Amino acid sequence: MAFKLEKEPELNAPDLVVGWPGIGNVGLLAVETLWRQLEAEYLGEIEPEPYFYPSGLTVKNGVLEKLSFPASKFYYKRLENRDVIFFTGEEQPAESGSTYASGVKAYRMANEVLDVAQQFGCRRVFTSGAAVSPIHHKATPGVWAVSSDSALLAEINAARSGKLVSDLQGRQTQANVSGLNGLLVGVASRRGLPAACLMGEVPDYLARAPVAYPAAAKSVLQVLSGLLGFRLNYTELDEMRVQMNEMVEQFFEQFPAEIKEKLAQRRQEVAESESGEPITEDDKKWLEDHIEDLFKPGGDGDDRAA
Template identity: 30%
Template sequence: MEESKISKRPKLKNPYLIVAWPGMGEVAFKAATYLVDKLQAKEFAQIPAQEFFYLTASAIKEGILSLPELPYNKFYYWKNPATKSSQESHDLIIFISSAQPDLSKAEDYCQRIISLAKSFKVKSIIGFAAMPQPIDHTQESRAWFTPSTSELLNSLKKYNLNLMSEGQISGMNGLFLGIAKREGINGFCLLGEIPLYTIQIENPKGSCAVLEALSKILNIKIDLANLIDQARIMESEINRLLDFLKLGPATAAPIGEEEIEKIKKSLSQLTKLPLSIKEKIEALFEQAKTDIPKANELKQELDKWNVYKEYEDRFLDLFKKKKEKDN
């Protein structure tokens, strides 16, 4: 197994590891990439993608077909100025992947990240995720948390976050923390609220809630102004589209056709499934062709993202082909 590629080994003091992958509302991925940008964290290592990801389609750009690049899996570091004078402060290692890996390889993938974390003597891990809730998109998102030990639970109570006491965190944003706990590194997950009906839309409010909580817990300053602006724009676009849809096609549009098309085009880009989820769905379709029990997992994934209708014909074809094969 190829090791992680480390371009330099920074000297870090009491580092925490932050991890994030794309997922619902892109809450985790957006929060982590924004954090890297605002802290001006520096890249220092990466995990070769070819061991844990595989291509499922070709990409077409400006009419030309080609193979897409494999997802990136990068480590960044940030030296906290406060560590020079405080033993309570922590430097940060931030790991970001642009897609979720094939979950059949998740164990080895997690071990690769944990191995690097242990080499830097990381004592705690912080994960990010989304928390779908029956809220309106105009409401402020609250931050939730779930720790891997009772000690962390007690220490985090003072920040007045909402405790996620039951349920599960799907995908790598949840799985990694569980595997890390088994391997001796505890931590907690910060979750940002998103409306149930917008899980396919990038949600800056959810990411902002996560980073506000992180800022309090780690006592670091994060400039959230740009993220707040993005959240306002997103809320405005959704409001305007909903107003248009409520009026119906027979009613005169309250805004010009050109503006309507602009809104629709904008939201069409936002409501697409995250690339990592598309790849996971395609992989499950391929697996179900030869292993029909995989269809159950596929159906659960399609239902979770509310896209079963879009894939219904392909899904039913799996059973037709099996029946033809059996006959």
Template identity: 50%
Template sequence: MALKLFEEPKLENPVMIASWPGIGNIGLVATDTLKVQIGAEKFGEIEPWDFFYPKKITIRGAVLESLEFPACTFHYKRLPKRDVIIFAGEEQPTDGRRPFAEGKKAYEMANMVMDVAVKFGCKRVYASGAAVSLSHHALKPRVWIATSSEALNREMTGYDNTVLMGRGEGRNEGGSITGLNGLILGVAKKRGLESVCLMGEIPDYLSTAPLPYPRASKSVVELMARVLGAEVDYGPLDEMASHVDEIVTGIYDKLPPEIRERVEQRKEIIQRKAEKITEEEGKWMKEHIDDLFKKGDQAA
């Protein structure tokens, strides 16, 4: 396994933003949007062969032409307020038993990403993922915050539309962040860097849905843009969100009335302790989610 750098840019006071696929692909869509909008340039990659199986094999004229692996790339951009390195992994290394990374390969990849952060003088690393919450798809998703220190918590919750992890539903509880979007925070702290996780809210009843949730990605991008002092055109993200909203509405309209009634109450009590859907209701949704999405997509 190897880290390949095509260029060694001179960066001033950079931060790193890292993301991998996860629930609703909230973090990955956010970082990809930011990367495109600020015009970040690719300068390196992590070679994938020791981490992943090929995702596609190309044959031309009955001859093997290429193996296509998930990409793990580094981009950079010099900005007036602070420079930024963006790492995006198309897949999390896994042993096949779980959808999110764990074990030796995950730890090795996290350290390789941190090698780049340290090499270019990053003092802080941001990761981005999803926060499954008792929210409602018609409400603006908030960004849940988890950091490596109380001082960072105070700094990050000074931005609009943020809430500390575990307190988003009127509770003062801890929690866990699965996969590399969480592991990278611990590795960063171990290596002496500040770390922040930005988690866009996704309603619990959409957390197993096989589609992105760009409304939450937009909330994360808005926060990233404020941190970096970057200008972002949200048009493409809004267009994606509009399409997904149509599908979600089609699905939601087909939920059993008792589930819809329970979820609708959240619009009024979101700042208090919202009510979970019951275990039986959750089981029903998992069993029917694929059928609901087929019907919802047809309706949209």
């Protein structure tokens, strides 16, 4: 056991809500916003040494005081209708050379998180992250919902009443949920815990940009709050979106004119575009190829991973 708990509160069949960093930091931003607004209390953490190398060190007067590691913390909140446990990890454990969680360490961490969840009698598990999608950055992101339990998926869809449903999910016969967000859903299912992952859409041309995407985090929270009955204030996320949109516009302006023109056709307000026509399948394929070229090392784009 590599977790330590500061408290052992009596909780009433809580839900577990989880967020790790990833593309656009969607999941981490959503869950941190949630537990901060609900003023959740610190519960405990997973000890980092089995999973991470030190991320830094503290030196005072030339003397090493301590090593710093990525934090993986639990919080809890008692609510009128249901209790909730939150978990946020600053980093996903991964094998050498892997961008997302992978290997034995990732599987062990997923089980550690669920050990705590089951110790407190959690009844459901929710993770959140990003869905890389061919949308425009001025569009309202939809939310992809993936669940190990058909009844839970039906409950999610009923709670959002058709709002923020992605038009893109389901067009492909198969899809992958990378990292611990997907792994946790699978491991929870093996333990008999209904689990779901809510993924806010992030434009594919921003998937490798080292910026947060608060618009997607807001969409995820709107779906989750509707499901769990939370009342949230989205002012902070809206302000972040305004600031980030300024950065995104600068990034967007670096694209060749032909790419920008085709991306503009993705906007929800199709009638306001010059063509007045939706983007064609040929244009979609052309964009996929050319957006990928922008991020190749030595190309015209930014090859940094998100």
